[in-house]
Amino acid sequence: MEFVNLIQELNQGRNLAHQLRDHLHPSLSSSSSSPSSNGILLIDQILRSYENALSVLAGGSSGGDEEIPPTIAAVKHRDVSKKRKVMAKWSELVKVPSVSTIGALPDDGFSWRKYGQKDILGSKFPRGYFRCSHRFAQGCSATKQVQRLDNDPSMYEITYRGKHTCNKPLHSNTPKQEQTPQLQQHPMLMPPKQEQEEPLQQQDAPLYLTVSSDNVDDSLRRPFCPPSPLFRSEVEDDQSPFRGSELEGLEFWCIGDGDLVSGPSSFTNISMGDLEEYCSLESFC
DNA sequence: GTGATTTGACCGCT
């Protein structure tokens, strides 16, 4: 049963989070709140979310329902609902490498046309809606949504839906103006007024992506997934403590119920070996 | 002139 598997996955995730915390700070108790233990606090939040999720799935209305993140309940509801199948969907996180490129996003190889923009409740930045430029010419139904992140304006969540059926993907040597002009200086991608003066991340960090999927087969996956599978969650929730939280420089991202998530290709405080030891693809996916 | 973007309105889902 899927339900049993879900509980097993959550239990495994909880156990792995425990292991990760012990690995980072073996002597640190969960009640400690030293300024340097931010990562531990985040792990504690992760653990709390696992506990909440498990309590929900166990059918427990016993105490603490009000603490359950709403979207976890939503996910549960989604699982049992007779909701129609949605289009294949998966997400990426794109980090803008430097200040000079704020407002521009890397070419993803396809030509997109913007067809809408919406202010999203709870988000400082509007969400842009794009569809394949060849939608009408070739009936390509691929769309994507671009959402700038509240907690890290240098990053964007790009959600892709549908598979490209067009045969005209653009190549990287195509002039950018022809590729995604809407992303060059799109107002949505610029800092909001109140943040114009804020220093943005200066490092020319390698662009890194987080990929997750929903009803997506391997043929839909992007070809440039970084080789560092890290983490995954069933939760799709802006309020989730997982989302965008940092663990000693590592960003955890949980979008959709995908089974492939990638993280930064390099870390300063945690080696990939350490992470993969605890967060192997097989463990989380 | 053509194609892309903007933006208010509309629609469907929860």
Added chain:
DNA sequence: AGCGGTCAAATCAC
């Protein structure tokens, strides 16, 4: 009823 997603007319850029 509120929200997210899409439509389409107006506007803009080349």
